[in-house]
Amino acid sequence: MQVNSSSSTSLLNQGLQGLQKSQQEIQRSANDIARLNIEPTSQANPADPTQAGQAQPSDQKVESSQDVVEPLINLRRQEQLFNASAQIVKTADETLGSLLDVKA
Structure with a gap:
């Protein structure tokens, strides 16, 4: 199999395109994860006996932990x-680089 500089350049371009696409998808997944508001179901303060075992009301939207699985x-x-x-x-x-060394 003969390797020439144009095929190496093509592979280099394909690799760079793969890097860019993966970077975009990583950013999209990170944004999806950041949009989820996940918090524990109970935020009771163990030091406060009046709150022991009670879930605290929350103003934030609680998402299922299943929603984060796909982006992860x-x-x-x-x-x-x-x-x-x-x-x-x-x-x-x-x-x-090897091809350039051989041609030089």
Whole structure:
């Protein structure tokens, strides 16, 4: 298999596009997580005997912990894709460098 500089450049571009797409998806997942208002069901103060075992009313919207699962899974998946794209960029860079060394 012959490797030329244009195929290395194409791989480099694909790797960079993968990095950018993963970064955008990571940001989207992080924003989704940040929008969720998750808090414990009980905020009783154990030092205050009048509040023991009582849930405190909250002005904040309580979301199900299930709502955070999908963004967390996507966050992890995009982290792996980002790392794979970074490896592609690294390999393409090394290959392109080797080709330039051979031609020089």
